[in-house]
Amino acid sequence: MTCAARPTLSAPRIAIAGAGIIGLSCALELARRGATITLYDPNTPGRGASWAAAGMIAPAFEAASEPGVHPKLFDLCLESARLWPGFAARLEADSGKPVGYAPGPSLAVAADPATARHLDGILNTLAKRGLPGDRLDVDAARAVEPSLSPDLLGALRLETDGHVNNRAVVSAFLLLCERHPSITLEPTPAPLHSRGSTLDSDGHDLILVTAGWQSGALKVTEHGQQVSLVNWDISLDEIDTYGGQMLSVERRADHPATTLRAGPIYMVPRGSELVIGATMEPGRTTGMPNTDDIAGLLSDAAQIVPSLADARITSTWSGVRPGTPDFAPFLGRTRQPNMFVAAGHYRNGILLTPITAQIIADQMLGAEPGDLAGAFAPSRALPAQA
Incomplete structure (x- = not known):
């Protein structure tokens, strides 16, 4: 399939397929820079993985020592975490709504030797970068968070890791997109058509795919038939599904007041x-939440915080994370000159929202990707291909 010359447009008309937090944030950033946006999603905007998440902003725990992750993922996560204070402040100022941003620190705790070794790996990476991270014994950890079990093996204070109310963030983005005169939301699939060897979307100059794990399932009309968008860029076929189940409990005085991480x-x-949260179920998209799985999740949490054993469950839900073979997103131009992608964020969709919107807006409006952004191109070598 031959690619045409790359378009260079200062104020393009852009079709975005997918209105989760990534699609909404990219739409707003692009519109602020002069583009005209149509957001397409047949599902309720922001109610997929964006809504199901817990709002973790955790570059150290998620990327500093995780096996198999993209070698630059920690750098990308750190850069996005640094953007979050200003990002959250502007979102609150523009929307008039609080988004619950909490910069940290959080505590990562170990209940078994394998998790303790994982914490050692995180601490080692932080030390090499000159970043803060304090090893705490059980007594010191319980002084910070009294609800912790006295049987833990230790803890790590992660100054870089905090959280945000992801549902409040999604709601604020949706409000701002609905208000913006250059953004239109359409409750339909993106109208993608084949024009010879290239794609077209009803008069739009550029296409951005942000449909998460469903990106590869988007359809293109070609010769009257519906065919997969994967035919226009095979990288979309590398986005896998990771189902996850979560719950909330009524928080009592003897429950945690600190964000905690303990293995999964x-x-x-x-x-x-x-x-x-959360379970991690590769390949699963349906049949969640499950009563037994939720009970197991709460039981595991009670090993870390014993007072949760008799906690009252207030809600259960599930979501599907989109992940690539190196657990890092695809960001940037595809092999189609007018199509870009921002998908496959795995467990870091909330964390990577600010940097994703920045990278995508830069590239779609004509900037060449820098070294960091370029490392996450859809055309990069993946573990199974290396």
């Missing part, structure tokens, strides 16, 4: 509730 478990205080 996280606990995030959010007003009168404590959000607890």
Whole structure:
């Protein structure tokens, strides 16, 4: 398939396929820079993985020592975490709505030797970067968070890791996009058509794919038939699904007031509730939440915080994370000159929202990607291909 010359437009008309937090944030950033945007999504905007998440902004825990991740993911996560204070402040000022941004620190705790070794790896990476990270024994950790079990093996204070109320962020973005005169939201699939060897979207100059794990399932009309968008860029076929189940409990005085991480478990205080997550279920998109899985998740959390054993569950829900083979997003231009992608953020969609919007807006409006942005191009070598 032959690519045409790359378009260079100062005020393009852009079709965005997918209105989750990534699509909404990119739409707003592009519109602020002069583009005209149509956001397409047949589902309720912002109610997919964006809504199901717990709002973790955790570059150290998620990327500093995770096996198999993209070698530059920690750098990308750190840069986005540095953007979050100003990003949250502007979002609140423009929308008039609080978004619950809390810069940290959080506590990562170990209940078994394997998790303790993981914390050692995080601490080692932080030390090499000159970043703060304090090892705490159990007594010191319980002085910070008294609800912790005395049987833990230790903890790590992560100054870089905080959280935000992801649902409040999504709501603020949606409000601003609905208000913006250059943004239109359409409750339909993006109208993608084949024009010879290139794509067209009803008069738009550029196309941005932000449909998460459903990006590869988007359809293109070609010769009267509906065919997969994967045919226009095979990287979209590399976005896999990772189902996750979560719950919230009524937060009592003997429950955590600090954001906690413990292996796959996280606990995030959010007003009168404590959000607890999350299962990690590769390939799963349906049949969630499950009563037994939720009970197991709460039981695992109670090993870290014993007072949760008799906590009252207030809500359960599920979501599907979109992940690539190196657990890092695809950001930038595809092999189609008029199509860009921002998808595959795995567990870091909320964290990476500011940097994603910045990178995508820069590239779609004509800037060449820098070294960091370029490392996440859809055309990069993936582990299975290396």
